[in-house]
Amino acid sequence: MSLDALLARGREVACQPWARHVLTPDAWTELRGVVLDLLGLWADPHAVHALLHQDGAYRLASVEVRDGAFPALSPAFPAAAWFERMIADLWGHRAEGGTDERAWIDHGRWDHAAPMAARPGGPGRPQPEFLAHEGDDIHEIPVGPVHAGIIEPGHFRFSVQGETVVRLEIRLGYTHKGTLGLLNGKSPRAAARFAARLSGDTTVAHSVAFARAAEAACGTAAPPRADALRAVMTEMERIANHLGDCGAIANDAAFAFLPARFHWHREQMLAAAQTAFGHRLMMDAVVPGGVSVDIVAAGPGAIEAALHRLEVELPNLLRVYEDYSSLVDRMVTTGIVSTEQAQRFAAGGYVGRASGRDVDLRQSPGYPPYDRLELAVPVLQEGDVDARFRVRIAEIHASTLLLRSLLPALPDGPIAASLPMATGEGIGWAEGFRGDIWHWMRLEGGIITAAFMRDPSWLQWPLLQAAIRGNIVADFPLCNKSFNCSYSGVDL
Amino acid sequence: MVWRHVAGRLFSPPLTVAAEKLDEREIAELAERLHATARRTLGRSLSIRQVDAGSCNGCELEINMLNSVVYDLERFGLHFVASPRHADVMMVTGPTARNMREGLLRTHAAAGEPKFVVAVGDCAIDGGVFKGSYAVDGAVANAVQVDLVIRGCPPSPAQMLVGLRLLLEANAGP
Numbered sequence: 325m326s327l328d329a330l331l332a333r334g335r336e337v338a339c340q341p342w343a344r345h346v347l348t349p350d351a352w353t354e355l356r357g358v359v360l361d362l363l364g365l366w367a368d369p370h371a372v373h374a375l376l377h378q379d380g381a382y383r384l385a386s387v388e389v390r391d392g393a394f395p396a397l398s399p400a401f402p403a404a405a406w407f408e409r410m411i412a413d414l415w416g417h418r419a420e421g422g423t424d425e426r427a428w429i430d431h432g433r434w435d436h437a438a439p440m441a442a443r444p445g446g447p448g449r450p451q452p453e454f455l456a457h458e459g460d461d462i463h464e465i466p467v468g469p470v471h472a473g474i475i476e477p478g479h480f481r482f483s484v485q486g487e488t489v490v491r492l493e494i495r496l497g498y499t500h501k502g503t504l505g506l507l508n509g510k511s512p513r514a515a516a517r518f519a520a521r522l523s524g525d526t527t528v529a530h531s532v533a534f535a536r537a538a539e540a541a542c543g544t545a546a547p548p549r550a551d552a553l554r555a556v557m558t559e560m561e562r563i564a565n566h567l568g569d570c571g572a573i574a575n576d577a578a579f580a581f582l583p584a585r586f587h588w589h590r591e592q593m594l595a596a597a598q599t600a601f602g603h604r605l606m607m608d609a610v611v612p613g614g615v616s617v618d619i620v621a622a623g624p625g626a627i628e629a630a631l632h633r634l635e636v637e638l639p640n641l642l643r644v645y646e647d648y649s650s651l652v653d654r655m656v657t658t659g660i661v662s663t664e665q666a667q668r669f670a671a672g673g674y675v676g677r678a679s680g681r682d683v684d685l686r687q688s689p690g691y692p693p694y695d696r697l698e699l700a701v702p703v704l705q706e707g708d709v710d711a712r713f714r715v716r717i718a719e720i721h722a723s724t725l726l727l728r729s730l731l732p733a734l735p736d737g738p739i740a741a742s743l744p745m746a747t748g749e750g751i752g753w754a755e756g757f758r759g760d761i762w763h764w765m766r767l768e769g770g771i772i773t774a775a776f777m778r779d780p781s782w783l784q785w786p787l788l789q790a791a792i793r794g795n796i797v798a799d800f801p802l803c804n805k806s807f808n809c810s811y812s813g814v815d816l
Numbered sequence: 817m818v819w820r821h822v823a824g825r826l827f828s829p830p831l832t833v834a835a836e837k838l839d840e841r842e843i844a845e846l847a848e849r850l851h852a853t854a855r856r857t858l859g860r861s862l863s864i865r866q867v868d869a870g871s872c873n874g875c876e877l878e879i880n881m882l883n884s885v886v887y888d889l890e891r892f893g894l895h896f897v898a899s900p901r902h903a904d905v906m907m908v909t910g911p912t913a914r915n916m917r918e919g920l921l922r923t924h925a926a927a928g929e930p931k932f933v934v935a936v937g938d939c940a941i942d943g944g945v946f947k948g949s950y951a952v953d954g955a956v957a958n959a960v961q962v963d964l965v966i967r968g969c970p971p972s973p974a975q976m977l978v979g980l981r982l983l984l985e986a987n988a989g990p
Contacts, residue, residue, distance in 0.1 A: 433918075435950060474866045474879050477870075499871065499910065500951050502951035506946065598972075810873065
C-alpha cells in the first residue's frame with residue numbers, strides 16, 4: 325500500500341514543511357503492512373509521532389494515546405523497539421504488542437517515573453534482565469558502563485562461545501540528562517544551547533537541524549550568508565570527526581603511525597575553527613535565525629591551509645594503510661553489516677553508505693546551501709570496517725571540495741534574522757558526520773511546548789549489535805570505532 | 817612506506833607544542849590546599865583515569881587530544897590508564913547524570929588512596945547548562961571531593977594541560 329493513501333485517512337495538522345497526519349489507532353496499526361523506512365518515533369504527553377520515508381518522500385504520522393497505550397510498530401520495524409522503550413520511560417506511553425517492553429533509559433534513579441508525562445510519577449519501571457542464552461558453552465562478558473578508554477559510558481553484554489561473539493546486547497541511558505525536558509518552556513534561541521550539547525562531536529549539525537526546525541515553525545528562513553557559514557562549519561566538523569575516527573580505528577589495531585598523523589590533522593582543523601569562528605568545536609555558533617558569529621577575515625585562509633596540508637598527505641596515509649597487510653587483515657571482512665540489515669534499520673551516514681545505501685540529506689530532501697552545490701556521495705557495498713573507513717576518507721575529500729566552493733563565494737548580507745513569537749510546528753534536518761539528523765518542535769507564542777531531537781545513532785547502534793555477531797571479541801573495538809555511535813545523542 | 821614518512825620526520829621540527837610556563841603563585845596555592853589534606857605523596861608521575869559522568873562527549877573529544885602528538889601528555893609524566901586501580905588522578909566530566917552516579921562512586925572507590933579528583937568542564941563544576949534537570953545531580957563535588965577544576969565548555973587541551981601540570985607540580989612540592 326502507498327503510505328500517502330493510508331495517511332490521507334488521517335486528520336491533517338499543520339507542520340512545516342510537511343503536514344503531520346493524525347491517524348486512528350487502527351490506521352496506525354496498518355503502517356506495519358507498508359513498506360517504508362521508519363526514521364524516528366517520539367511522543368508528547370498525549371500522542372506518539374513517527375517520521376517515515378517512502379520513495380524519496382518524508383512524512384509525519386501521529387496517533388493519540390488512549391488509556392496510556394498506542395499500537396507498537398516494532399513488530400514490523402525493528403528499529404522502533406528502542407524508541408518504544410524510550411517513549412515508555414519518558415512519557416509513560418505503553419507500546420501495545422511491542423517486541424521489547426523492558427525499561428531503557430529509566431534506570432530507576434529519578435525522583436519520578438515518566439518525567440515527561442502530563443503527570444509524572446507512578447511506580448518506577450522494573451529494571452531489565454539481559455536476554456537469556458541457551459547452551460552450555462556460552463559465557464558472558466559484561467563491559468561498562470565505565471570503559472577502558474576515554475569514551476562515553478554504556479554497558480555491553482557479550483555472550484561468547486570460545487572467542488566468538490554469539491550475541492551483543494547494549495544497554496544505554498547512563499548519560500541521560502533530561503535534555504528534552506529542559507527544552508520545554510524556552511524560546512528556540514534559549515534552547516539552542518541544549519541542541520548544541522546533545523552530542524558534543526556533532527554540535528554544529530545538531531544546532532543546524534534544531535535551528536531549521538525553529539525557522540520552519542516560525543515561517544522564517546536564515547539569510548543566505550548564514551546558510552553558507554553553517555555549511556562551512558558542518559563540513560569542517562565532518563572532516564575533523566572523520567580524521568579523529570580514522571586515527572582511532574587504526575589505533576585499535578595497534579598501528580600507531582596512522583593515529584599520530586590523523587590526529588595531527590584533526591588538531592589543524594580544530595585550530596582553524598578556533599581562528600575562523602572562535603571555538604574549536606564551533607559550539608553555539610549556529611543559532612535559530614542564522615549564526616551567532618561571522619567568519620573572521622583570517623578564517624578562510626586558516627581553513628584552506630589546513631585543507632591543503634591534509635590534501636597533500638591523505639593519499640600517502642591511505643597508501644600506508646593499504647600497504648600493511650597485518651592492518652588490512654584486521655579491517656577487511658570484519659563487522660559486516662549487510663545491505664538488507666542496513667535497509668531494515670534505514671541507517672544513514674557512513675554506516676548506511678558503506679553497506680550500499682545511497683542516502684544523504686544534503687541531496688535528498690536537500691537544504692540550502694547544498695541545493696546549489698555539487699556533491700559526490702561515496703557508496704560502497706562491502707559493509708565491513710574497511711568500507712566504513714574508506715567511506716570516511718572519501719567523505720573527507722568530498723567535504724574538502726565543498727569547502728573550496730563555499731569559502732570563496734560567501735554571500736554578503738546579514739548573518740541572522742530575528743524569529744517572530746510564532747505558534748506552529750516545524751521539522752528540520754541536517755546531514756551530520758554520522759548521518760541524518762532530525763529535529764521537530766512545536767511552538768506556542770514563541771515558546772517550545774514539545775520537541776524531539778533524533779541523532780543518527782538511533783538507527784546505527786542496533787546494527788553494531790548485528791555487525792559483531794560471529795566476530796571475535798578482540799575485533800569489537802575496531803567494529804565499535806568504525807561505527808562510533810553517540811551515547812549522549814541517544815541517551816537524551 | 818612508513819619508513820619513508822618516519823625518515824622525513826627525523827629532519828623536521830617536532831610537532832608537539834612547547835610547554836607553557838606555569839604560574840608559581842598558583843602552584844603554591846594549590847600545594848597549600850593539597851598539603852592541608854595531607855595528600856602530597858604521589859611523586860612526579862601521575863596516572864589518570866577518566867570518568868564520563870554524563871557529558872555530551874565534547875570534553876572527551878578534547879581530553880583525547882591530550883594523547884595526540886600535539887599535546888603529548890606523557891612528556892610530563894602524566895598518562896591515562898584503563899583501570900581505576902592504577903589511577904592517582906580521576907578526571908571527571910559531565911553534570912553527574914543520576915544514571916551514572918553509582919558508576920562514578922564505584923570507580924572512585926576502586927582507585928586507591930591517596931588520589932586527586934579533577935572536575936573537567938563547566939558541567940562537572942556546577943552542572944553547566946543542565947543544572948536543575950531531574951536527571952542530573954549537578955556538580956561532581958556533590959558526589960566526591962574535588963581537588964581541582966578546569967573550566968570551559970569544553971576546556972581546550974592546552975587549558976587541561978596547564979591544570980594537570982599545576983596539579984603535578986603542587987603535588988611534587990618544592
